[in-house]
Amino acid sequence: MKNFLKNQREILAIFFYIVLLAVLVYGVVFPLMNKISNVKDKIQEEQIKQESSKKNIDELPKIQEQYKILENATITDILLDKEYAVTLIEKLESLAAQSGNIITITVQDQQAVAKSASKSKKVQEDVLTNDLPNENYLQFEIVLNGDFNTIGRFVKSLENFEYYCDIVGLQIRNSTEVTSSKSSQGNPFNESGDSRDSQNKNGKLEATLDVVFYTE
Secondary structure: OHHHHHHHHHHHHHHHHHHHHHHHHHHHHHHHHHHHHHHHHHHHHHHHHHHHHHHHHHHHHHHHHHHHHHOOHHHHHHOEOHHHHHHHHHHHHHHHHHHOOEEEEEEEOHHHHHHHHHOHHHHHHHHHHHOOOOOOEEEEEEEEEEOHHHHHHHHHHHHOOOOOEEEEEEEEEEHHHHHHHHHHHHOOOOOOOHHHHHHHOOOOEEEEEEEEEEEO
């Protein structure tokens, strides 16, 4: 009888140990890992924003040079012909695939952009647009889904693109924020279990670039 009770106590002790371990893992370890991953994503977002801001500041002195360059008729080969806008989109899609990003492209209406100048989040973009070296251009909104490295590769490739262009706006968000926002809008009864799916997407970013391609 004593051996039986002793075995029961050992079984109960093992059971409580397993329960305690599970509570620690799901209640402490997993949330801590998720928090660390979110901090890492924020750092990556800030790095891209700082690099973009530094690039814009560095390029401001070059604007006067761009005016002079665009006055030269010999550079028409790097200006986009509006008739080939579809070809441009195909090349951008190819560039995104090569750099490891998923891309969505929207052609911006210049008049609509001008009307939105009073909106605070558009102020910086509008200032840059007003100072462009050429008033003839096509403006695209390019949305990239990737990570810090793939988005950086795309931006670098865009700087060396065959057509003359400028990035006049950049916004970066964590893809999990975008996904959760869309999910909550589509399903008001979104369950907490969806957070497991978002954890699998940590490290993914969504970058929205406003790019102008100068035309003939």
